[in-house]
Amino acid sequence: MQSHGITSLYELFGDLVILRNLTPFDTRLPGLADAWQEMGLPNARTPRKNEPQYATASVWFVRQARALDLPGTEVRELLFIGDTAMNDGNAFRSLARAGGWPGWCFIGSEKLNQPAAFTPESDNVTLSNRWAGLAEWLAGVKAAGARMDETTAVVIDMDKTAVAARGRNAPVIDTARIEGVERTVATLLGDAYNRDLFRTAYATLNEPAFHSFTGDNQDYLAYICLVLGAGLVELDTLVADVQTGRVDSFRQFIDWADIQLRSGEDRSSILSNKPDFSAPPGLRQIHRDVYGLVLAGDPTPFKAFRRNEYLCTATRFGSLPASAPVEQMLAEQVCITQEVREAALWLKARGCLLLTMSDKPDEATIPTPELVSQGYLPIHRLLTTAVGESIADQLANL
Ligand SMILES: [Mg+2]
Incomplete structure (x- = not known):
């Protein structure tokens, strides 16, 4: 090599x-x-x-x-x-x-x-x-x-x-995408961002067992991680609701989130959310952007995430000096x-x-x-x- x-x-x-x-x-x-x-x-x-x-x-x-x-x-x-x-x-x-x-x-x-x-x-x-x-x-x-x-x-x-x-x-490409999700969620949540919670949520819901819920769609997954990070629902609760079939599609989830975020009060009939929830600044706007595109049938509705994915991928092209060892290039650079x-x-x-x-x-x-x-x-x-x-x-x- x-x-x-x-x-x-x-x-x-x-x-x-x-x-x-x-x-x-x-x-x-x-x-x-x-x-x-x-x-x-x-x-x-x-x-x-x-x-x-x-x-x-x-x-x-x-x-x-x-x-x-x-x-x-x-x-x-x-x-x-x-x-x-x-x-x-x-x-x-x-x-x-x-x-x-x-x-x-x-x-x-x-x-x-x-x-x-x-x-x-x-x-x-x-x-x-x-x-x-x-x-x-x-x-x-x-x-x-x-x-x-x-x-x-x-x-x-x-x-x-x-x-x-x-x-x-290949892992370099996946790492860039996950970093794109993380950067998006962290920026939008600000002080409320919890890195361990994000990593656990992403790793859990990216598993094939949850593909019927996420549609194996990274935009949907990024949105779900955002909503979890904001504290609108707990990961354990969501996992249980998916496993029991109470929540069986992303559309059902985002419809529910829409009701929560529009009303700001607990009117949940599906998921049990946290009654003390208050949305971080900017969350409602990004939700409206994503939700509008989901309703319009856009398969990549989370534009802010995809822009970060571009940035995180682009920085991995030619990032190392030509003299770097091949093993390091393959591990860190596209x-x-x-x-x-x-x-x-x-x-x-x-x-x-x-x-x-x-x-x-x-x-x-x-x-x-x-x-x-x-x-x-x-x-x-x-x-x-x-x-x-x-x-x-x-x-x-x-
Ligand atoms: Mg390919």
Whole structure:
């Protein structure tokens, strides 16, 4: 494992970056709001990654992106590189199906305590416990008849794949997000903030056992931690209410919180709250902001948290000197995955179209205009060190 110099995702993808709201960073491509009819979607609502409309929109972006530099060149096959068998594997399957493309998918998750191995799954999805397995995978894809030329679209997942490789550097991304939640809650609660309570609440409710309540949604979880930290309800009470089924959805919880915060008095019919509760300054306003967006159907309603997540993530790019030991870089800094970088550059040199997709909300990935004026850049343009095992020699022999 070595460091391979300073670069950014821009080196690989330019601005062909598509985030959760399906509006590409490259302004030559229109976003969902302007192009949904052309895409063949029923409305302008942003679909989630697991919905068929998401694949429909993505196929449209892939074709439009190819047409930007090579009009008249038809996309005829798909390569996909990701880090989660279910999520990315299924995103690949639905994208290949929607495009009518033959395709191959590499799912990397480094496990150095195991012997290097591939695990084939259905539909040409291959799991690899080494990121360096990309070279051998590409050799196999080539042998299977892939053209890997300008008719090939290569979609690469961003988080824990192109940056912060799973099994190697991924906890840095999670740490940044938790710090984003904590900073938001601490700022909003001021003197009332209790770090131990926050840490316990976040760790408890982030467990899969509570996903039916939190929707596995980090914005919801951040909001719940805020309300717990404010003392509107005790963690033990909430946990018990979720376990007994008295509270079974986030919507039910925030509806309840709305009544508490609007009235300021205990009119609880669901949760037993603290009768002596007085809201910290600013809590009602942030609640109104979040609640309004929840009612409007925004899946990322806690904008203040996502802005802090952006800041906490951005500060972890290129945060260490180039001379820092590789182990320290992987522990503390978001690094570009050298194997993915080399594979991507190799494919790009053959003429393939490269783009990266991330399920991250815009607010966690793009700085606000105010931060832009202070020199902050979108995540894909931030410089950091590329770390990994070079596969350049293997690729040169392909
Ligand atoms: Mg990922």
